[in-house]
Amino acid sequence: MSSHQTKESSFLGGRIPPEVESMSRYLKDASLTLDQDMFRKILKALASSIEGRDCREVMRRIAESSVIPEEKLSHIVAGMYRVLTEAIRIPTSSLKQEAFKEDLRELRIPEDFITDFASVVFGSRRAALEAVTSERDPHLPTLDELRWRVDVTISTSSLARALQPSVLMQIKLSDGSLQQFEVPVSKFQELRYNVALILKEMNDLEKKSVLKIQD
């Protein structure tokens, strides 16, 4: 019995997205004369767009300078965008460059174009692309800046001799909000204890073998 070497499904998923299907059809169509230069221009614009820059002007100029009918061009661009975003989603530890190229070869995309795709997905720009897309995902505000002060209250209008230490904190969050509040010493201890506890739990969690499985 011969054993089949079944390859895992493509990075694009079990079903190839329709825009990628039509893109690969048009890329193979020699009559469309999409030269590599134009392809690279589009790729560059798409990468900038993923990074968050407005590329409408650039895309418009590309569309104008091309003889390819607009409708077909838009399919190509949509497909290219999908290939890029899907590939960037998967960590490089899971999707290796060779597997990525293999998947694109299965769609019979011309080899030159495959190399260009790979240079964006696995090139130096990858980290920046990941950082920007990750920012847009929902998450609670993170701590931008913490400033603090330790005071000792010597006396107040109610007490001639108070001698009470307290901590004043000012936190600036990633959503722009600024909060200033006093932390009584007992609460401060509670805060410190809890943060240490979470750190310990995080360490324990990261050590668990189930997390070490590479997938």
Place this chain on the structure above:
Amino acid sequence: MASIFKETQSIKEAVAFINAIDVNKFSRLISRIIQKLHLKGERILSEDEELKLQAALSLEKPALTLVLETVSFILEQAVYHNVKPASLQQQLEAVHVSPEKAEVFTQTWATAGPELVDKLRQTVFAPKKLEHIGWQLNLQMAQSSQAKLKDPSAVLQLGLRAEDSEAQENIFVEFSHQELLEFYNKLEIVQGQLDSLT
């Protein structure tokens, strides 16, 4: 120690009324006042309670008000200077408060005083105070832009309350492992400062 209150005319009048009050009723009154003393700006007794008290002590409204204000004043001074019960008793008798009433004053002060001083020590002028700390540890598996994560992330809930409000405002802050570690290191520095004070 120097006397914490002088025998002014109004004190003389108040003392006269105080001495006339039944001792048990007086004891309850003082306990009530000392409980509410740390709440600035709040009435010690409601309108209703004042009327009932007027009847119970057979005091007219101005007289009752004077008694309430004077007792409050004496206690506030006691707190301010953190007087010892024995000293308080002496000073009360010096303004002619009857021995049995002075005794009641002193007893109440001895029991409830330290707690009141402590409560006032904790009151600091600050726009908001941290009252509640809660947290949640999550393991993020994926998000729109990234699949196959295994990122632990913690959410810290800080419950803040403004000085004059009942409502608690919640702030939620998210931390990655590294961010939490940096936060903890900052807290350790603050702790170092606190330690250097003692």
